[in-house]
Every structure is written in C-alpha cells, then in structure tokens.
Amino acid sequence: MLEARNLRKEFGELRATDDVSLKFGTTSGEMVFIVGPNGAGKTTLINLLTGLLEPDQGSVVVHEETGDGTTVEREITDVDPERRVNEGLVRSFQIVHVFEEMTVRENVRVAVLSRYDKLLNVRSRDDQHDEVEATVDDLLAQFRLEDSQHEVAETLPHGDRKLLDVAMSFGLDPEYLLLDEPTSGVATREKEYVIETIVEASEARGVTTVTIEHDMDLVKSYADRLVVLVEGRVFREGDPTLLDTDDELRRVLLGVTE
Amino acid sequence: MSRLSPLEQREGETVVRVPLTRGLTLTIGQTVLALVGVLVLLGLPFLAGLVGLSWGRLFRGLLFGLAAVGLNLLLRHTELVSFGHAAFFGGGAYAVAVLAAHLEVSEGLLLLLAAVIVGTLLAAFIGYFVAGYVDIYFALLTLAFNAVIFATVFRSGFFNYNDGLAVRVGGDNPTLFGLGWTDLGYDLVLYYTTIVLMLVMLLLMWRLIHSPFGRALDAIGQDRTRARFIGIPVERYVWYSFTISGLYGAFAGGVYALQRLHVQPEPTLYVFVSGEILFMAILGGFTTLVGPLIGGVLLVYLLEATRFTFNYYHAPIGIILLAIVFFMPNGIMGSLPDILAGLRRRLSDPGRLGEDLRSIQSMVRRSLTRATTTVRILVFGVK
C-alpha cells in the first residue's frame, strides 16, 4: 500500500497541495481515479508521490507485507525518483515521454532491461537477454504494438505513442502505477480503447493504478474508488457513484470542467 | 564447425562475427571496408610517403580522432556537448611530460599508463561536477574547467609555462618495451603499439554502445526525465560515460606526448583544441563509430598542412565546416550512404547534374537577395 501523509507543497503564494492524506492499494489491484478542476493539485500530488517534487511538509510511505502476514512501513520521501522505481512506484506524464529516436521495441526493451537490473551490463548486446526479450514480446502483444515494433517512436500516431508510454511503464513491473491523463490528446473514440487496454494489463498483473482523468464517463465505468481534489485539498473520497448522487460535487466538477 | 566459422546467418543475410565483441556482426561489405581500413592503418608508415602525405601528421590526426571517438560517446549517446575534452588530452600528454622531465621515468609504456590514469582521474573529477547539467550549461562548465587547467599550466613554472616540457630523459627518447630504439624504430614501434591498442579500444567502444549500458545512455540523451522515471540513475551514468570518454582522450594525449616528445599547452590544452575535437566528431560523422576518427585525421591534417602552405589557412577550414553544417549535417561517414546513392543516380541519369546546378544557383540567389534586403532595410530604413 502507498500512502500520502499530510502532503503539502507551495509554489510562492499558491498552496498546490494542502494537507493531503490518501491511501492507494488498500485492496490489491485497485483502480483509483483522481478528478478535480484544473489547478486542483492533481499533477502536483503525483509529482510528490514519485519524487519529481519534494514536499514542504508531510511524507510518502510504502507499506509492505512481510511473509508472516504483518506489514512494515517504510518512508520514501527522501528517496530519488529513479530509486522509487525499485519500490514499484512507476508513473507516466501528461505529455508523452518516450525515447523518440528509438524503435517501439527498443523503447520497451530499455524499460525491461531496467526492471531486470541489467542496465550496467556492458558485456553483451542489449537484445541478447532471453528473459528480457520474452517480456518485451508479451508487452508488445498486450498493447497491440507488435506490428509497429520496428518503427521509430516519433513516427507513431498519437494514440499508439500513449500506449507505448504505458507499455514502458508496465515493463518496469510496477506495483503502483500513477498515470497522468493517459487519454489526453487521444481522439474520443480511442479513449475507451486506451483505458480498456490499461485496465486489462493492470488486472492481469494485480497493479494498483492511480489515474488522473477528466472524462467522467470513463471514470464511472472503470473506477473502483474516486478521489476528488479541489484547491489542493481532498474534497471527496469514495465510490464513483458519488458523481451521480452528490450534488455539491457535481456543481464543483461540472461548473468548472464542462 | 559453426562456432569456428566467423560467418553466420541473420535475418536472411550472411554476416560476419567480429572477435572480442560478443555477438556484434558486420555485413560482408562492411567487413571488407573494415579490413581495408585496418590494412591502410598498418601500411600507413610506408604508404603515406608514396602518396606525398606526412605519416607523422596522419598519426597525430588519428590520436586527436581517437579523443573525438571518446567525446562522441557523450555527443552521440547522452547528447551532451562537451567543450572541454582537451583537458583530458592535454592531461594525458602532461602526465607523460611531467613524469619524464621531473621524475625521469623513461619507459614509454609506463608513461602511457600514467597518462591514462591521470587523464581518467581528471575526467572522473570533472565529470562528478558536471554530470547534473545539460545543454549550454554543460558546454560552458566543461569549457570553464578546461580553461582553468590551461591557465594553471600556462602560468606555472612547474610546467615550464608556454614553452612546455620535453619528453626526454637525459636527452634520449623514452624506451619502449624496455628497449632503446633508433629514431625511426621508436616511431614505428610506438605507431604499431598504438594502432593495436586503438583497434581494441574501438572494438570495446563498439561493444559498449550496443550494450544495455549504451542503450541507457541513449535513453538519457533522448529524454532525461523519462530515463529517470524508468529507474536509470541519470547522473551516475553520465558520470561513468564522461569518465570513459575522458579515458580515450587521455590515452590519445599520452601517445601524442610520446610521438612529439615535447608537450606545450597551446596545442594540447587550449580551449580551442576542445572545440577542434568536437568538430572532428561532427566533421567525420558523429552518428557513426569511426566517423570521429576520420574527422580527426582530416581536420588535423588540414590544420597542420595549410598552416605551412597557405597564408590564409583559417578560412578554408571555416568554409568546410560551413559546408558540413548546411549540406552534410551527418558528417562524412554519416552522409556516405546518401552520397553514394546520389552518385549512382547521377551516373545513370546525367541530366540530374543540370538540375543540381540550377538548384544551387537559385539557393545562392535567394540568400543573397535576403541579405541585401536586410542590409538595405537596416541602412536606409523600411521605406
């Protein structure tokens, strides 16, 4: 379980996140969606959890199950972003971040090499590790990227780039996957396909996902749990049906986002 | 049987396995080119004179080129522009000179080892500070470190100021492999030792850039943020590659000192030497492994040869660099496939040549019009 404890981050006068305490992955493989108007601090929260930003206050904690059924907690607030990947904490960005000059396959391969801790290897070719190649094949199949696997990433259509981005994240064998608007910029008819693919992949692996999403229909269809942020604070937390039943929530969200 | 034969089938093509590289292969055509290259290198002391070229100059070109191969690890893969690689070249050269002049070490290979150690440590030291920076900041930081080292050497009696140090002990050449040699013998033994080591270094570099580590460096160069978030310790890896790239320069500088037998600050340590090493890589083709080596030979030869032949020796090189920027951004080796394809097309269809001329003409005309318009506006105002 991944926990945010009283996280606070200020940019000058602006309090981007204010005393945010949340738990993700209370049940294994949970899908949490974060919604809220623009400037509510959604991305900042992900940045704090993954270490791109340091909080002014509060901490980030992982709870790990030991063999005998008890859990131990470990604070990772001061751990570098690249080391948090080892804690199973993986993220994507709102803008596609892939290695533009590599092929699709090479992109996924780098991530998988990192997962198997083989990046410092200089004694072999990068494409001669059997377990790595097998994992890469699986991922390419799951994200339906086999046909374009030898194409250079920058030439892919936008939707496929988004999928590649997510496929790389899954290549890291995440325990918690934090996705910042995985459907942004994707044509409306493809949004469902992108989310569907992500859901399938995370269910197959028991990954806890935390997704920022603006499309309320998608949220209602796929969320196990909903977190609403407004002005840096947790405004609501609970079942996605709140979107239909909570009038105040509807006013806040619809008033600003639609 | 198949383990012994260097030939192998891969994706329907016959390829040649290269020794020392574990699984790296060349096509038949590439193998032939590589073998010709090696033969030329081996025959250079004898061939150079036949075609009227100076062997010593070519040798020095190869050395600067090797430094450029090292620099290219940063330029091509982590996409960092270092303006301070002369620090490691000069550091290696001065390590040799100081040991010979002050401590009377006379064995050349020992001096070379010292050069590699000193230059690499220097690179590790500087790399530690610069690894977190990118773009112009990285370029200027490396430049600053280089300039401080140059200024210190240039102004210090220990390094004998601008006159530099001789690499001789009691007036004799250093020994090589424990033996004293005649002047010619010394040059030949030094050359062949260097060539062997250089080929090994090229193979190792080739292996490095195709290894998972090389791929991680590519990742860092193409998207630093993403690289961090797939778990690559970016700064540490940049530091490693910076150190490795300095090692190549240090080795080259050490050999340079042994070849010239005299080390001065300006030809080895000056900031503009750093610039030249950088431009060698681009001139030769920084998208290829051996491009920087060829760029090094070419640029050093041009710089040295024109200096003694023409009064105006800067401008021709400037014009070559301009041509590289505008017409051959991938450098000589990188553009080779395009050039060959273009030539082939023109051989089969000579009419294209007229087209080429016309397009060059119109390009020149366009830029001149643009220039005169701009100048007119500046001098006489918009009206």
Add this chain to the structure above:
Amino acid sequence: MYPVIDSFAVHTLNGLWYGFILFMIASGLTIIFGVLGILNLAHGELYALGAFVVFSVVGYATGFVASPDDPVSAVIFGVVVLIAALVAAAILLPVGAFIEAVFVRPIYERDEVYQLLLTYALLLIFIDVMKFGWGTSPLDAGTYGGLNQIPTTEVVGVSYPSYNIIAMIVGVAVFAWLVWFFDQSKTGRIIRATAINRDMATAIGVSTDRTFTLVFAMGAFFAGFGGAMVSIGPQTAFLEMGLDPLVLSFVVIVVGGLGSLKGAFVGALLVGVISRWAIWLYPAVELAAPFAVMLLILLVKPEGLFGTWGEIE
C-alpha cells in the same frame, strides 16, 4: 599616499576599465543568446573587426584636426576619435545583419552543436578576412599618445589616464542606453516579447526575422564599438585579439545569468576587476581566476546572479 592603497586604486580602476570593454562584448553576446538562442562564437571576431576598422577610419578622420597640443584642440581631437569609434561600430551593423540573414537564420531550429559549429566556422573565416584586409602585424592607431596629452584626471587622489576614464564613461552610457532601450522603447519591448514567446510575437504581427537581424546587428555594433575603443586607446589591434575576450565574455554572461543585461554589466565589472587584481596580487592566477569564479557560480547558482531575461530552456 600609501603605495599599497595607491596601486589598489589603480588596479581597481584598470579592472573597471577592462570590465566596461568586456561589457560591450558580453552585452551583445548575451542579448543574442537571450533572443535568438545562439551562442555566437564569432562574437570576439566582431570585436576584433571593430578594432581594425577604426584604425582605417581614424587615420582618415584625424587628418582633419591638428595634433592636440592645447586643451581645446585636445578636446576636439578626443571628440573626433570618439566619433571615429562610432563610425567604425556603425560599419559592423550591416556586417552583423548580413551574417544573421545569410548564415544564422537557416539554423535556428537545428541542434545547438550545429549552431556552435557554424559560428566557429565564421570565426575562422573572419580571421582570414582581417588578415587579408590589414595584414598580420599588430596595428597601433597611434592616437593614444595624443589623447593622453589631455590633462590627467585626479581620481581618488591617483593620477590616472584620462582616456580610460572616458572609456568608462562611455561604458556607463552604453549600459544606460541599453537598459532604456529594452525597458522603455517600443522596439526594445518588441524584442523582449519576441524573446519570451516567438509564436506569440509572430501572431501579433511582429516580423521575427527583422527582430532577430536587428538584435544580431546591435550585438555586432557594440562588440565593434568595444574593439574600436580598445584599439584607439593604449592597445594595438591584432589578429588573435578576439579569442580571450570571447572566452571571458562567456564567463561574464554565465556569472551574470545567460540572457541578462544587468547580469552582464555586473558580471563584466566583476570579471574585469578580479582579473586585474589577480595580475597585481598573484599573476599566476590571472587567467584562471575568472574561470574559477564562473565555476563557483555555475555550481552554486547555475542561473547566474541575475537569473534570465530572455527565452532560455
């Protein structure tokens, strides 16, 4: 007057003088970088070109006035020389515009390594152009002796060459004009807007082409002016004179903050004074001292003393 304090003042003044010259080069370098995003390696050669051009102009101009042997003719002489420097710098305006339009404009979108390569190529070509125009031996405009017959100024109790004082005043004037230009004038504000957002500037009808040409030409103008002030003064014009100031100007703009005009001003004076103090106190570190300062700044405060002003990524 105690000799130590005496020489402290002289070396500080020398440092300020050198700093003002550096500022004239660095201001152009920093503006060009801030607006165009190009680090112009050929900038030192524009400075050198100014130094050579003024030599030709001065020889012509001083023919009109008698040699300065009394205060009045000395003042006239000084004014003529100053105008000569301005004329020399003005010649660099079209030179800068030509370079921007023909060579630099096509490569704004390219990798910075090509931009460096291009301006380095221009640097090499400039050296030969100057060699062709003025030969290889250093040139001395020969007016310095005449200028120094203007009564020496008593500054803080130290007799100090008047010419250097004039150069400093000119330097302050240039700085003041640049600040006014970019803060107050319409053109200056358009340039700044362009620096911050090219697309936006284009959208409101600004011709970025013309803005960039103007900026490059301005940079060339001030570099040339700096060179002219130097070679009329105590120093000669020589072919390699552009290299050291170029490299020191890097130091200046990094110390001040890439793209910051005020930063360049403070940085230039700082670097000038530090290098002159080093000459005085411990000559061995004269060359190294400015770079050591730059290293320190980059490692501690990479954005420089004054942060940034234009568009920098």
